[in-house]
Amino acid sequence: MLKTLSIQNLATIESIAINLERGFNVLTGETGAGKSIIIGGLELALGGRASSDDIRADENIAVVEASFAPPFPDAVISSLKEIQIELGDEDELTIRREIIRSGKNRCFINNQMAGVADLKHLGEMLVDLHGQHEHQSLFHTSAHRTALDAFAGHEKLLDKYRAIWSKAAALRRRRNELEESSRDFEKRLDFLNYQIAEIEKINPLPGELASLENEEKRLAHAETLARLAAESYSFLYEGADYEQPSIISLLHEVAHRVGEICAVESNLANLSPTLEEIRVQLEDMAYTLRDYAGKIQADPQRLDDVTHRLETIRRLIRKHGGSEESLFQEWETISAQLNKMNFDETERRKIEEKLADELKNLSEAAERLRQSRLKAADKMRKEIQTLLRNLAMEKARFDIQISPIETPDSNGQDAVEFLLAANPGLGAAPLRKVASGGELSRVMLAIKSVMAGRDAIPTLVFDEIDAGISGEVSRHVGKMMETLSESHQILCITHHAAIAARAGHHIAVRKALRRGKTFTELCALEGEERLKELAHMMGGKDIQAALLLARQLMQ
Numbered sequence: 001m002l003k004t005l006s007i008q009n010l011a012t013i014e015s016i017a018i019n020l021e022r023g024f025n026v027l028t029g030e031t032g033a034g035k036s037i038i039i040g041g042l043e044l045a046l047g048g049r050a051s052s053d054d055i056r057a058d059e060n061i062a063v064v065e066a067s068f069a070p071p072f073p074d075a076v077i078s079s080l081k082e083i084q085i086e087l088g089d090e091d092e093l094t095i096r097r098e099i100i101r102s103g104k105n106r107c108f109i110n111n112q113m114a115g116v117a118d119l120k121h122l123g124e125m126l127v128d129l130h131g132q133h134e135h136q137s138l139f140h141t142s143a144h145r146t147a148l149d150a151f152a153g154h155e156k157l158l159d160k161y162r163a164i165w166s167k168a169a170a171l172r173r174r175r176n177e178l179e180e181s182s183r184d185f186e187k188r189l190d191f192l193n194y195q196i197a198e199i200e201k202i203n204p205l206p207g208e209l210a211s212l213e214n215e216e217k218r219l220a221h222a223e224t225l226a227r228l229a230a231e232s233y234s235f236l237y238e239g240a241d242y243e244q245p246s247i248i249s250l251l252h253e254v255a256h257r258v259g260e261i262c263a264v265e266s267n268l269a270n271l272s273p274t275l276e277e278i279r280v281q282l283e284d285m286a287y288t289l290r291d292y293a294g295k296i297q298a299d300p301q302r303l304d305d306v307t308h309r310l311e312t313i314r315r316l317i318r319k320h321g322g323s324e325e326s327l328f329q330e331w332e333t334i335s336a337q338l339n340k341m342n343f344d345e346t347e348r349r350k351i352e353e354k355l356a357d358e359l360k361n362l363s364e365a366a367e368r369l370r371q372s373r374l375k376a377a378d379k380m381r382k383e384i385q386t387l388l389r390n391l392a393m394e395k396a397r398f399d400i401q402i403s404p405i406e407t408p409d410s411n412g413q414d415a416v417e418f419l420l421a422a423n424p425g426l427g428a429a430p431l432r433k434v435a436s437g438g439e440l441s442r443v444m445l446a447i448k449s450v451m452a453g454r455d456a457i458p459t460l461v462f463d464e465i466d467a468g469i470s471g472e473v474s475r476h477v478g479k480m481m482e483t484l485s486e487s488h489q490i491l492c493i494t495h496h497a498a499i500a501a502r503a504g505h506h507i508a509v510r511k512a513l514r515r516g517k518t519f520t521e522l523c524a525l526e527g528e529e530r531l532k533e534l535a536h537m538m539g540g541k542d543i544q545a546a547l548l549l550a551r552q553l554m555q
Contacts, residue, residue: 001489002127002459003069003092007041009059010099012511013520021505024485027493028500028533029509034520035493038509039129039463042066045095046127047120052101057517065096068126073456076125083118085110093126095119128448129461130441141430145416147447148400150454152376154369158411161365165410168358171351178348192338199320199331204313209324212310219303222296229293236286248286251279366413373402373414380450387446387480392473393439397421398446399428418447441465442477449480453487460484462492471498478502497537501553506530530554 005018012034027035044050045066055062069092080087087093087110097119098106107114109122149158218225239246255275262269317323320330377400384398399419405412419428422439431440441462448460462481466474474496481490482502494500506525511518525533534553535546 001069002042002066002491004065004067005038005042005045006063006065007038008064009056009062010041010044010054010064011037011056011520012518013037013041014056016520016522018507018522019524020489020491022489023505024482024490024503025492025505025507026500026503027491027507027509028495028537030511031495033509033511035509036463037520039461039493042127042461043129044099045097045119046123046129047107047116047118050097050099050105052099052103055099055101060101062099063096064099065094068093068095068459073125073458075456076122079121079125080109083109083112083114085112093122095122125457127459127461128444128455128457130444130463130465141415141417144400144418145411145414147418147451147455148373148377148380148416149411150456151380151451152372153454154372154376157365157369157372161362161369161412162410164358164362164365168355168362169410171355171358175348175351175355178351189338189341192334192341196331196334196338199316199327199334202312202316204316204324204327206324206328209310209313209317212306212313216303216306216310218296219299219306222298226293226296229289229296233286233289233293236282236289248279248282251275251282255279363413366408369412370402370414373412373416377402377416383450384443384446387449388443390473390476391442391446391480392469393422393442395424396439397428398443401428418443442469445477445480445484448488449484452484455488457488459489459491462490462494465492466494466496466499469496471496474498495537497534497550498553500537501534501550506533508533 001022002020004020006016007013008015016038018038027038029035040048040054041064044054045064070087070090072087072093076093077087080093094108094110096108096111097116100106105116107116107119109118234246236247239249255272258268258271258275262272317327320327381398381400388394388396388398397420399421401415401417401419403415403417405415418431420431420439420443421428431443442465444460445462445465448455465477469477474494475498477496478499479502481492481499484490485504490503492499492503500506508523508525510521510523512521513519523529531547531550531554534550535543538546538549
């Protein structure tokens with residue numbers, strides 16, 4: 001609920017602080033005393049339009065601050081968390097706005113800098129303001145559907161619809177993602193298939209490029225390699241000719257002579273094993289060269305095949321990154337993309353089938369919700385119509401229009417709008433277009449009354465609700481507000497004593513002249529002071545009779 005409202009330097013207000021109570025609070029006072037300025041200050045605190053012209057003359061800054069006491073609606077707690085403000089169960093919520101003559105504007109929520117939009121969003125969940133000001137839920141058709149749903153009490157139907165809506169929305173998002181990624185699907189698929197077919201036709205193997213390059217060199221120099229190997233074998237094992245012995249036979253001679261040296265010089269004894277090891281290695285080398293010379297031979301056809309294969313692989317490498325490594329990476333990437341595209345296409349078809357089923361379920365849930373709304377709308381309309389007759393609007397016709405919505409949302413497939421024909425012979429039209437401030441406040445009072453404890457907004461403000469009504473009707477208004485104050489905090493500006501008498505907390509707004517300037521002042525009234533205020537509101541020359549009537553109203 002709204003606990004305190006502080007206003008500084010706004011129009012005729014220099015500095016006031018209003019302490020409000022739970023239940024029914026009323027503001028009374030002469031025309032021009034500043035009652036509407038107080039409501040305007042509250043509207044500013046709740047994100048309403050501001051102007052530097054509203055600042056009190058000779059001042060540079062106006063400040064309005066509204067403090068709210070717990071408990072708060074769940075939606076308020078959630079919205080505060082979104083802007084990183086945490087509230088404990090017993091913590092108050094303070095909204096402050098500073099209007100500076102230079103045109104700057106500063107907003108705070110619990111001393112944390114905020115935007116006007118944040119104030120406005122919170123304000124719409126904390127206070128419903130009705131009368132000549134614009135901050136009222138009846139001006140938002142989205143609130144009409146919320147009000148009807150609250151009256152109907154069909155939370156289970158709504159929850160089931162929303163659950164199906166969430167599933168369908170998730171499927172739509174995934175389908176759209178797949179469709180976006182598959183744009184030009186056939187063209188992309190053809191290109192990838194062409195690329196993969198080209199690579200798989202050649203089917204290069206890891207390390208094949210180096211192997212082929214070596215083979216190409218060997219085949220290109222086969223005759224030379226065979227000759228050199230044969231000659232090398234001959235030098236090692238057979239000797240170049242009869243006059244020149246082989247290296248190995250010479251090594252035998254060396255070994256024989258070294259053996260004789262070692263027999264005398266024991267410190268050279270390790271030379272013989274070394275020579276033997278060298279002889280064995282040279283023999284192995286000779287046999288290897290002999291075998292190599294016997295195997296290698298020129299093969300022009302194989303050389304052509306190897307050269308062609310090399311050029312084919314090199315051309316493929318140039319197209320896919322310029323290296324053998326990049327080729328195999330690209331091959332792997334293309335294969336993965338093809339697999340994903342095929343998988344996505346399969347998934348998309350499955351999603352289409354699931355989405356069709358969910359949309360059918362959603363349509364059925366929406367129809368059940370619509371039927372419940374139609375039934376509740378008829379009942380709500382009749383109850384509101386009855387209350388309007390007691391509020392001097394007996395000729396008005398209230399209606400609730402339910403029609404298909406162009407873009408269904410998570411709350412259903414229906415648009416709900418409250419309509420009013422204020423006078424006979426006129427067609428019903430949206431409330432804002434046909435109702436005056438006083439009429440609109442009375443319509444809202446009727447709506448809030450039939451909804452009673454179902455409405456989540458804790459504080460209701462009524463300004464000019466008594467415009468154009470008689471004393472008898474004002475008693476009905478007062479009684480309805482008193483009943484409504486059992487489930488909501490009510491703040492009402494009124495000129496009718498019959499309404500003011502029903503309030504549990506009465507504040508008088510006075511206009512004072514000091515130092516040649518006009519000031520707005522407040523006074524909480526109790527006892528005889530309150531009786532005098534009620535008597536004054538009723539007017540007349542017989543003060544005693546007015547006081548007697550005031551006592552009767554209070555009783």
